[in-house]
Amino acid sequence: MTTATQTSGRSLSWLVPTIYIIFLLLPIYWLVNMSFKTNTEITGAFSLYPHSPTLRNYAVIFTDPSWYKGYINSIIYVVMNTVISVSVALPAAYAFSRYRFLGDKHLFFWLLTNRMAPPAVFALPFFQLYSAFGLIDTHIAVALAHCLFNVPLAVWILEGFMSGVPKEIDETAYIDGYSFPRFFLRIYIPLIASGIGVAAFFNFMFSWVELLIARTLTTTDAKPIAAIMTRTVSASGMDWGVLAAAGVLTIIPGAIVIYFVRNYIAKGFALGRV
Amino acid sequence: MEKTWNNKAWFMVLPVLVLVAFSAVIPLMTVVNYSVQDTFGNNEFFWAGTDWFIQVLQSDRFWDALTRNLIFSGIILAIEIPLGILIALNMPKKGLGVPVCLVLMSLPLLIPWNVVGTIWQVFGRVDIGLLGYTLDAIGVPYNYVNNVFDAWVTLIVMDIWHWTSLVVLLCYAGLVSIPDAYYQAAKIDGASRWAVFRYIQLPKMKRVLLIAFLLRFMDSFMIYTEPFVVTGGGPGNATTFLSIDLVKTAIGQFDLGPAAALSLIYFLIILLLSWIFYTVMTNSDAQS
Known part of the structure; x- marks a missing residue:
């Protein structure tokens, strides 16, 4: 009995850290995802990955003193x-x-x-x-x-x-x-x-x-x-893409x-x- | 280790002493100064005695913020410590899984605190955030800006996300220090999984758990940046913790007297906690 629970417990034990790591990575993934989107895509259609990836947000950061x-x-x-x-x-x-x-x-x-x-x-x-x-x-x-x-x-x-x-x-x-x-x-x-x-x-x-x-x-x-x-608030509203890119760069x-x-x-x- | 008595060691400590005195003692004396004086501007100060302390200690604002702090610390400790132990117990002990787990789990610990706030602020938004959008899509009403309960849940989940890894890593460090012979002996004796945890793993983790508990308590007690970014202390004052209240009083309203008195009371609480931490550390150092 004891050995049975032990082996079953051991074979499933990878599940706990895996779920935890997914929980940790989801918000970070979301930030990275946003940093490659245009602002219209961020506020417009909801998408799990950038449909038209752009480096514009990073370009803004690296060109603006x-x-x-x-x-x-x-x-x-x-x-x-x-x-x-x-x-x-x-x-x-x-x-x-x-x-x-x-x-x-x-x-x-x-x-x-x-x-x-x-x-x-x-x-x-x-x-x-x-x-x-x-x-x-x-x-x-x-x-x-x-x-x-x-x-x-x-x-x-x-x-x-x-x-x-x-x-x-x-x-x-x-x-x-x-x-x-x-x-x-x-x-x-x-x-x-x-x-x-x-x-x-x-x-x-x-x-x-x-x-x-x-x-x-x-x-x-x-x-x-x-x-x-x-x-990051500008005249046209919040610049979410640049905010996300800046966040990614601090990580x-x-x-x-x-x-x-x-x-x-x-x-x-x-x-x-x- | 046997240490030799040598007062010349003071010379080696001197640079640290001067530097920390400059950045700790002088500012602290300024705070003490303000806490016992009142001003009508023009840099003219007069003695106010303990008036500010009495005012702070009698204000509902202070007790409310303190209560919020204690409730917050209590909740996150009750969740993070058991969760951390559970995850550490299930972490791989050898192979490729070890560095993968360590690296991925450490990630949130190394993110600037305001970025942690930003990540969760965005993540929880109903219009553009994965969490908020999903909750909205499955019909759960969720709005951390207006709803007190939702704001608290967001802050607690954020803190779990940010800091549980610290508990995990500390427990893991305690667990890997247990020699294999202990487990073999337990196996021969036919010990159950629970008995192994209760009589081998838990006693070996006692010290790291104490460290984790004290560190998490103190750091959550001083929390400022993350809730400031996510909720700004709102809705209303629902998430205004002591730090946020203090910065509002000192820099927002420039009420130096009450802010200084509040600072000192706050600092005394931290001093007491540090003393407990120090005593625990030196006692367990002496034991090992």
Whole structure:
């Protein structure tokens, strides 16, 4: 009896993930489908696939500076933020994983609270802070603001990876006469390369998906694509095709790297604690 | 791992400390500042004490938004956690199916939050969206713009779509760490499918489930972008969560005092949740 249910359960077990994946892909398919349609086809006849596929929507985005600059702006501040976050987090994560020092646990906890902080709380004070420094509508303002949650994230993820590296490696290197900077750059960083990759990927992702703070701190010159997307209404009504194409293009950076980080996604979201 | 006591490690933490202090402590102090003062404009402020806090805590608006937040978090946790476990249990353990599942399931997690909102806004529309059109065609009245129930269903389904994969991936990570010997032993003992789940898989997933539960609770408690894009907090105030209410007060109406008081109350709740998360993490680290 038991074996019978077990085998039948096993042979049908592919069904559950399959249904789930179809549920996940349907809305995405719909967006991609729309991005290849003309606006008349979208609002006119209902169709499951584009009958007369067009690249016009993508052409609009790649030829209109007010559109493609949004992507460039997003990429600039996201890359700046990733570089800043990972480089300051590396030594800090090493300190947390190897040493005990005054207030270490409180500091580690305080970092976590910033990862969990609601962006809505910080939107207005950020605006005033960066206004005071004259940094509104610059890429560096958004990059620094996103450090609020990305630096703690990087520290936690890297600390998780570093704790997996045995301490004997450090000690052996010191005995062999390595200075700390040389040891850190030559031996340690290659050892935790995958951890750095995961931390960088998650910093990139969380800065890429955040909209509230990025939108509050920018007006025109550094406006992210996600904020530009919200105003596709033109004189002739809503430009659904371009909106869909813009949405598809924001998914692509994640979709490109997803294969390489597939085994680390759970670890990254769980702050390196899985 | 045994750690050595070394206060010089502070120098390594210093850059992080300076950077995060700049982007967290200064803004937070501004909020504290506003929360205890009142202004008639012209940058003239005077002491208001706890007036704003009392005003916020006595307003129906705050309690309504908080209640909506808690109901929303409760519903999505009750659905996402069991669903995530179910899917993780049925995922392939080896072969080509593993990377295919991992990649396709991770996809929604990496989509910008406002695009998630846009996807569902379009998907649910009766005129051009697959979901709305289909429901309309089979005669189910559905309109997330005007109908409170439909708006809630849309937001909940959207959140399930967006975040269940996180629970799945975490549970899956817990499941693949179980050595095969456990299952073989269970087979020899003739354990039922339920017994295997209850006494082998569930205990091994305890830690990842806790992480999933806390992360989902905190992130759903701060939800802003997706409902803002799909419903804008409406119909009426039916989907105005704390974040949306806070941004409306602070940036829409520029009521700095109440907004700051609300921010601090909100932040204290998050602080408490973070503390629970931290305690759980350090305790289970110590156990393993």
